[in-house]
Amino acid sequence: MKNKSLSGLCALSAACLLASCSQRLVDFTVISTKNVPLTDEVPNLQKADSRVKGTDAKLTILFVPLGIPNMKDAIDKAIEKYPGAVALTDGVVYSKGWTALIVGQNKYVVEGTPLYPATATHASSTNYQPAAANQQPAAAEAMRIVHVVKKGETLSSIAPLYSVSVPQIMKWNRLSSADVPEGSQLVIYIK
Numbered sequence: 783m784k785n786k787s788l789s790g791l792c793a794l795s796a797a798c799l800l801a802s803c804s805q806r807l808v809d810f811t812v813i814s815t816k817n818v819p820l821t822d823e824v825p826n827l828q829k830a831d832s833r834v835k836g837t838d839a840k841l842t843i844l845f846v847p848l849g850i851p852n853m854k855d856a857i858d859k860a861i862e863k864y865p866g867a868v869a870l871t872d873g874v875v876y877s878k879g880w881t882a883l884i885v886g887q888n889k890y891v892v893e894g895t896p897l898y899p900a901t902a903t904h905a906s907s908t909n910y911q912p913a914a915a916n917q918q919p920a921a922a923e924a925m926r927i928v929h930v931v932k933k934g935e936t937l938s939s940i941a942p943l944y945s946v947s948v949p950q951i952m953k954w955n956r957l958s959s960a961d962v963p964e965g966s967q968l969v970i971y972i973k
Contacts, residue, residue, distance in 0.1 A: 802880035813894065814869035815857045817928040829871060830896040836860025839889030842881070847888070856890040863896075865945050866972055868927065870894030899925045899972060931966040944972045
């Protein structure tokens, strides 16, 4: 009888010390954190063949959070996993967390199918050719996007997200330096 009580107490203690939870927050049809104008001028958006997942997680130590997870960052990470994508469709947002003794983690997880302009070619395609650095694509050939520079971003980290080059971004925005401050709005043309 003592062994059953002891094992029950151990199981209850383990359940209290190691816990996790997951909550489905929202299902969405289309979601984006990019400045994508949804007007008649925008080319049709096409769905990618695969789904992507983005996560933003923060640790907790001794019940003190070391940061707050950001849903926008999780959405950005998911969209940016598919070069040329501007939004996600048919997806879901989860809030997940776990705790083990004195350490834990909270995070947002965003899953969805990337959407990209019909005129864009996925970067892994063998026939992809970026526009010449000294040319601004014609309006019929490209979609204009405004990218807001986030903390820690550089032109070198932004250019691959849209399959363009640093000199192109500098030319389109009339920049004399590759240094861009946080919050700057950059015009980018994607094919």
